[in-house]
Amino acid sequence: MSTPPLTTETHPRTGALATAILGTVILVLNLLESMLVPALPLIQAGVGASTASITWVFTGLLLSGAVSTPLIGRLAELHNKKTVFFVVWGVVVAGVLLSALATSIVPLAIGQVLQGAGLGFAPLAIGLVRETQSAEKAKTSTGLLIGMSALGSVAGLLLSGPLLTVLSYHWLYWLPLAALVLLGIVAVPVFPATPAGGEGRIDWVGAVLLSAGLFAVLIALTEAPAWGWSSAQFLLLAALGVVLLAAxxxxxxKMEQPLVDLRAGGKAVIITCVVAFAVGWATYAVYVALPTIVAAPPSVGYGLGGTPTTAGLLLLPLGVLGAVSAALTGRLERIFGSKTLMILSCLPVVASSAILFLARHDAAVLALASGLAGLGIGIGLTQAMNIVSSSVPVERLASASGFLLVLRQVGGTLGAQVSGSVLAGGLIEGTPLPTWSSFGAIFWISTVVGLGAIATSLALPRRLAGAAVTS
Known part of the structure; x- marks a missing residue:
């Protein structure tokens, strides 16, 4: 028996259950990918990969996610979201299965590429929330979705070590696979059918240009530390990506039915996209620096001499505060207003970078910086989504939110790669460890980027008009 088409007025409980399923799927996928980080050396040995090729475990996922997320968002606007969900679910499950069975780098990388489609669950979920819940409830649900993503990313770092002491790394795939299959079975009767979005079509020209541009930019950023930031390969590929994205x-x-309607929402949406990029940069830079500081022996002038488990525990405040603050963002918006809250959300991002100057040997300061970054992610990304949701017509929300998530991911990639290159460029003589002044440089850069997010937020309109809903 099929589930009838759903609207805000009919069966809101069904929409809430479907949102919970999507949120849990997002949690499981983030848990899976973060569990792989500590296991990377074991995976490399298991598939016989080189140091360069094993990076495709994450590079492939990042690229496919960046390319597929706006496309999945647009498909969700045009077709029954239940159908889109199960198509993406099938692709992701196939990817996890292939990676679990892989005995060489090629099937492993292909599996990771397929899993990248799972990043499209976020705009699909946000579109469903806005379509099936009232505006106020939708803001809370969006916060829960963002929060589950943040919590999964950190929880995976904590779970990976204990699991790997008793199981092979393959179980890091098998356990999430079982959860995804179970969630898919539960979703069959629960997930609502939603009305198709009219007679629109996919803008394949835009899809090709966006995909090629993002591919070029992300490959350039990923390979920059190896090629060199001034190398011909990096400059040419980055320039090609910029030209394609400009096209x-x-x-x-000019398109009547674009893949991402850049005109929808006007100034407010453009500003939130810039803020999402900046927040992605600053928080990922902290994410890169903290484990390195924890692992360094105190004898080099900084560090705790800790284990990966210690780093995971110190990153836990990021996930917990990110999850809690994201869920509370809707209430905070009613207290402070949209513009003020967007500005305030950037303050902990700046503070998390600035306070790391004091973190030479202090675990408490590292935990505080982690928690502040979590607040920035939880409130900032959720509020950005809420502003987009209130500014863009419902029928274009999925692709708009997908585009915002892609920009945040690109910002995070750029922040991580720039930070990694700065750290690699200033090493303590005779060791592979960065100097403290190298850390200071990335703290300054991240602080400036965070201040740029605050300055950009100041340009938001004081009153944000609700989006028009067309039939």
């Missing part, structure tokens, strides 16, 4: 922007502004 994408021009084409979308």
């Amino acid at each position: 994408f922007t021009t084409a979308e502004l």
Whole structure:
């Protein structure tokens, strides 16, 4: 028996259950990918991969996620979201299964690429929330979705070590696979059918330009530390990516039915996208620096001499505070207003970078910086989504939110790679460890980027008009 089409007025409980399923799927996928980080050396040995090729465990997922997320968002606007969910679910499950069975790097990398489609669950979920819940409830649900993502990313770092002491790394895939299959079975009767979005079509020209541009930029950023930031390969590939993305922007502004409607929402949406990019950069830079500081022996002038488990525990405040603050963002918006809350959400991002100057040997300061970064992610990303949701027509929300998530991911990639290159460029003589002044440089850069997010947020309109809903 099929589930009838759903609206805000009919069966809101069904929409809430479907959102819970999507949120749990997002939690499981983030848990899976973060569990792989400590296991990377074991995976490399298991598939006989080189140091360069094993990076595709994450690079492949990042690239496919960046490319597929806006496309999945647009498909969710045009077709029954239940159908789109199960197509993406099938691709992701196939990817996890392939990675679990892989005995060489090629099937492992292909599996990771397929799993990247799972990043499209977020805009699909946000579109469903806005379509099936009232505006106020939708803000709380969006916060819960963002929070589950943050919590999964940190929880995986804590769970990976204990699991690997008793199980092979393959179980890091098998356990999430079992959870995903179970969630898919539960979703069959629960997930609502939603009305198709009219007679629109996919803008394949825009999809190709965006995909090629993001691919070029992300490959350039990923390989920059090895190639060199001034190398011909990096400069040419980055320039090609920028040209393609500029062509994408021009084409979308002229299209009657673009892949991502850059005109929808106006100034407010553009500003939130810039803020999402900046928050992604600053928080990922902290994410890169903290484990390195924890692992360094105190004899080098900084560090705790800790284990990966210690680093995971110190990153736990990021996940917990990110999850809690994201869920409370809707209430905070009613207290402070949209613009003020967006500005305030950038303050902990700046503080998390600035306070790391005091973290040479202090675990408490590292935990505080982690928690502040979590607040920035939880409130900032949720509020950005809420502003987009209130500014963009419902029928274009999934692709708009997907585009915002992609920009946040690109910002995070750029922040991580720049930070990694700065640290690698200033090493303590005779060791592979960065100097403290190298850490200071990335703290300064992240602080400036965070201040840029605050300055950009100040340009938001004081009153944000609700989005028009077209039939």
